[in-house]
Amino acid sequence: MEIEDHFFRNEFGRIVATLTRLFGVNNIQLAEDVTQDALCRAMETWKLRGLPKNPSAWLMTTAKNRALDILRRERRAFLSEAELARFLESEWTLAPTVEEAFSAHAVTDSQLRMMFSCCHPRLSEDAQIALILQILCGFSVGEIAQAFVSSPAAIEKRITRAKKILAGSQKLFHLADADLPARLASVLQALYLLFNEGYHGSSPDAAVRTDVCQEAMLLMKLLIEQPALANPQSYALAALMHLNAARLPTRLDGSDNLVSFSEQDRSLWNRDLIAKGQALLDLSASGTELTKYHIEAAIASMHTDAAQIEDIDWKQIVWLYDLLMGIHPSPVVALNRAIAIAQLDGPERGLQEVSVIHDLDRLSSYPFYPATLGELELRRGNYPVAKAHFCTALSLARNTMERNFLQRRVDACEGNQSMVNL
Amino acid sequence: MVYHIDINESNMTEFGYFYRGYEFSASPEEMQKKTAKWMNWLKDLSDKGHLKSFGEPLQPTGKVVKGEKKQVIDGPFAEAKDVVGGFSIIVARDIDQAVELSLGCPIFEDGGSIEVRPIAQMELNDGD
Numbered sequence: 001m002e003i004e005d006h007f008f009r010n011e012f013g014r015i016v017a018t019l020t021r022l023f024g025v026n027n028i029q030l031a032e033d034v035t036q037d038a039l040c041r042a043m044e045t046w047k048l049r050g051l052p053k054n055p056s057a058w059l060m061t062t063a064k065n066r067a068l069d070i071l072r073r074e075r076r077a078f079l080s081e082a083e084l085a086r087f088l089e090s091e092w093t094l095a096p097t098v099e100e101a102f103s104a105h106a107v108t109d110s111q112l113r114m115m116f117s118c119c120h121p122r123l124s125e126d127a128q129i130a131l132i133l134q135i136l137c138g139f140s141v142g143e144i145a146q147a148f149v150s151s152p153a154a155i156e157k158r159i160t161r162a163k164k165i166l167a168g169s170q171k172l173f174h175l176a177d178a179d180l181p182a183r184l185a186s187v188l189q190a191l192y193l194l195f196n197e198g199y200h201g202s203s204p205d206a207a208v209r210t211d212v213c214q215e216a217m218l219l220m221k222l223l224i225e226q227p228a229l230a231n232p233q234s235y236a237l238a239a240l241m242h243l244n245a246a247r248l249p250t251r252l253d254g255s256d257n258l259v260s261f262s263e264q265d266r267s268l269w270n271r272d273l274i275a276k277g278q279a280l281l282d283l284s285a286s287g288t289e290l291t292k293y294h295i296e297a298a299i300a301s302m303h304t305d306a307a308q309i310e311d312i313d314w315k316q317i318v319w320l321y322d323l324l325m326g327i328h329p330s331p332v333v334a335l336n337r338a339i340a341i342a343q344l345d346g347p348e349r350g351l352q353e354v355s356v357i358h359d360l361d362r363l364s365s366y367p368f369y370p371a372t373l374g375e376l377e378l379r380r381g382n383y384p385v386a387k388a389h390f391c392t393a394l395s396l397a398r399n400t401m402e403r404n405f406l407q408r409r410v411d412a413c414e415g416n417q418s419m420v421n422l
Numbered sequence: 423m424v425y426h427i428d429i430n431e432s433n434m435t436e437f438g439y440f441y442r443g444y445e446f447s448a449s450p451e452e453m454q455k456k457t458a459k460w461m462n463w464l465k466d467l468s469d470k471g472h473l474k475s476f477g478e479p480l481q482p483t484g485k486v487v488k489g490e491k492k493q494v495i496d497g498p499f500a501e502a503k504d505v506v507g508g509f510s511i512i513v514a515r516d517i518d519q520a521v522e523l524s525l526g527c528p529i530f531e532d533g534g535s536i537e538v539r540p541i542a543q544m545e546l547n548d549g550d
Contacts, residue, residue: 003458008450041481043453047460048479048508140449 003051006211008039010218011056012138015063017110017172022067022101023078025117026167028135034070038063064102068095109175111136111222112229116173119186120165127162128190129197134159137215147212149202149398175228184229188237191216191223192293195241199251204399213248217241224280235284236293242277243300246270266308274304292328295320314344331362335372347376367396371406378413387413434513436474437520440537441510441529443503459528467512472523477510503533511541 012035019031042059052058071078071088078088087097100106118131133139133147141159145152173183198212220238224230244251249268281297299320306312321337334357342350354373363369374389390409397403448456467473482505484497514520517540524536 003454006451006454008454008457012450039450039453043457044481044507045479047457048464048476048510050461050476138450140452143449143451 003055006214007055008042009138011059012036012039013114013136014107014111015059016135016138017114018101018107019063019067020114021106021110021172022071022098024170025172026170027078028163028166030070032135034063034066038066060102060107064098068098071098108222110172112226113172113175115219115223116175116183116187117166117169119183119190120169121183121186122165123162125190125193127158128186129194130155130158131162131166132190132194132219133212133215136219139215143208146205147197147201147203147208175226180228184231185233187223188233188293191220192237192240194219195244199244199248202398202402204401206401210248213241213245217245230283232284232287232289233291233293235280236291236297239277239280239284240293240297240300242273242280243297243304246273246277246304247300269304277301277304290323290327292324295324295327299324312343314340318344329358331357331359332366334358335363335369339372342376342379347379350376351380365396367393367398367402367406369393370396371409374409374413378409378416381416383413383416433515435516435520436541436543437512437514437517438537438539438541439477439510439512439524439527440539441507441527441534442537443501443505443507443534456528456532463526463528464510466526467523472512472514473510474513475511477508479508480506482507507534 015035015038016028016031019034020028023031038059041062042055046052046055071094072091075088078085087093101110114136115132118135119128123131130144130148133144134141139147141152141156144150144159145155148155173179177183195213195216198209198214198216201209201212203209203212217238220234220241224234224238246269249270250265277297278301281301284294284297299317302313302317302320317340318337321333321340324333325337335354338350338353338357341353351373354376357363360369370389371393374386374393377383377386377389387410390406390413394403394406394410397406464473464476468476482497486495486497487493488495512520512523514523517538520538520540524538527536529536
């Protein structure tokens with residue numbers, strides 16, 4: 001029998017959330033230590049004896065027994081703090097309370113509450129995502145640093161500071177709290193950024209990025225399975241993740257960049273994810289609020305709907321980008337809009353649109369800004385200019401994948417140039 | 423555990439593998455990979471008919487009872503690098519083969535060691 005992919009990592013998140021509910025948010029470190037200990041014990045035992053019949057139950061029981069020991073031994077330390085203090089006062093109530101906290105339903109509830117706690121309004125978005133990855137997804141500091149292309153020391157510092165702020169509130173966020181709508185919006189934004197970190201991120205390691213996307217989708221799934229949290233925005237974001245994840249194989253090949261639609265191999269797209277994404281998009285079409293998740297998911301579906309590149313409805317896509325600029329303007333959105341316009345009305349119109357983007361300087365280190373200019377010039381047959389743009393883009397490339405892709409574009413310009421010279 | 427030994431049993435000797443000094447602090451994902459590596463290594467030994475018993479893992483805690491006064495001391499009993507973390511029993515032609523079979527163990531990636539010891543037998547074959 002084999003262990004399911006990412007089993008240890010996923011169980012880590014479930015156990016830490018459960019223990020934090022018992023020990024209090026201010027004892028999150030203790031919860032993590034006990035969880036790590038349970039995983040170590042599993043590794044040491046299973047590596048020689050093989051897997052137990054139910055590995056998840058084995059781990060949960062190990063953690064539960066340890067939690068009982070700690071709560072019995074240091075009851076006083078928890079009485080004033082933990083949410084469950086009054087249940088912990090006597091042995092009579094202690095065991096059933098701990099038992100209940102480890103029931104399947106309660107574990108899911110704790111995971112969700114932990115997710116909402118990690119999106120504390122006093123934390124920056126970067127800190128929220130780092131916390132989610134560490135506490136809920138079981139990433140080590142080193143693994144988070146790898147995903148963010150940052151140093152472990154910087155991530156460590158970010159997480160330590162964030163945990164201090166979390167510890168200010170002793171209880172996990174309660175899903176019945178009056179703050180729920182605002183906090184849900186923060187949670188969605190954090191999961192959106194987490195997914196994008198994997199999808200558009202700069203980590204050179206394809207496996208790392210796929211993992212990050214998958215983790216965001218797992219948490220998203222947890223969320224939309226709760227009737228109280230499954231609103232149109234949640235469905236729209238889940239749809240966006242599915243439709244983009246379906247195209248992840250071509251993206252990781254470096255060819256799913258906006259500047260090279262024509263090179264995409266559509267046969268590699270995951271049909272199952274596209275179908276799920278479409279169903280989620282249908283579910284999102286209720287209520288009155290149109291969010292960026294709705295529009296981005298609609299744009300993604302325009303691509304996945306088209307059987308071939310010629311079938312893409314660029315007019316509709318430009319219209320959607322106009323909408324998106326209306327509610328969420330940014331230079332990157334404007335750049336994507338300009339690319340859509342170029343597809344619809346030709347490269348000259350596209351270049352014109354690029355030239356009027358506000359805050360262009362915010363794109364100065366973004367390799368796909370000069371790459372877009374290069375692509376549009378290439379289509380005009382302006383090879384030397386195109387090549388110069390691609391060379392600039394190449395100098396900004398953030399990883400090997402981008403470098404290889406941009407090098408191929410530089411080569412394409414040179415190929416065309418020599419043909420002209422002949 | 424079920425095991426099978428296809429090689430002529432009379433020519434085989436049993437050996438204990440004692441796993442020592444396994445120190446490994448890791449992320450959950452790394453722990454999972456490490457667990458899978460060990461399981462694969464032992465499965466391979468088993469498939470080739472060399473594993474008599476997967477053996478037993480030992481917890482790092484415990485007590486030592488010693489001397490005429492039967493003094494009881496809390497573990498750990500040795501430096502972390504010397505603590506026995508578990509054992510398996512394998513069968514091999516001779517000590518050289520037993521050593522060779524140990525070389526694929528993931529323990530070496532983490533600074534650990536394996537003590538390979540022939541198991542003393544009550545019934546001796548001619549020539550032993």
